[in-house]
Amino acid sequence: MTPRHGGVTTGSDFMKRLSFTFCCIAGIISTGCSWYLPQGQTIQSEELRPYTQCTFADGLQIVALDSLPPGVTTRSVETATGKKMIPMLAGVRVMFAYPHTDFFANVKAERLPASQYPTLKRVLTDSFDYLCAQSPSFSINTGVGSLLHGLDVRGSDRDKLEGSTLGIYLIFDDNKQVVTTIYLLNQEPQKRKFQTMNEYRRLRDQFLSRYASCIAGKP
Secondary structure (H helix, E strand, C coil): CCCCCCCCCCCCHHHHHHHHHCCCHHHCCCCCCCCCCCCCCCCCCHHHHHHHCCCCCCCCEEEEEEECCCCCCEEEEEECCEEEEEECCEEEEEEEECCCCCEEEEEEEEECCHHHHHHHHHHHHHHHHHHHHCCCCEEECHHHCCEECCEEEEEEEECCCCCCEEEEEEEEECCCCEEEEEEEECCCHHHCCCCCHHHHHHHHHHHHHHHHHHHCCCC
């Protein structure tokens, strides 16, 4: 069955652990992720506004935008030493798609408390490394570099066009204390922009570079 904008099929056990850690990846493009309000809600944090206003020359568009509901202030992540709690001051989810295709990227940007940011960043990177290390179908993208437009970036991708999620990336904006989790999505061949891994990697690199430039405030 072809996945539509209403949902994506859940993948491996690794994806299930990422679901727990990064808030509802199993419902990556569904309305079931209760951490986010219905589309059209006002963005409450000015620091997060650049994450919701990026434009792309290749036709990629923002097609859905949600905010954290009132009262949601923490989420949990899984690490090698157990579950850790991440406090959040604000959050948005931004969905991207090319025309006439299903979703290409699911992006969650969260503003963290400045006083705890260095510690929380270590927890999030430890969690990312821990989960990626447990999946042989994912490989760390060493080519992305540690810095992209002045932002701290790390990521991992599948080696084949399989599963519901092909890539997972973290972007840290240390100046604004914002962490962004990016899920690059797989779809049925007729409903995605790419047909090979090389095409996926090209679109991935274009997206990461352009989105990082938007976050960094560069035209």
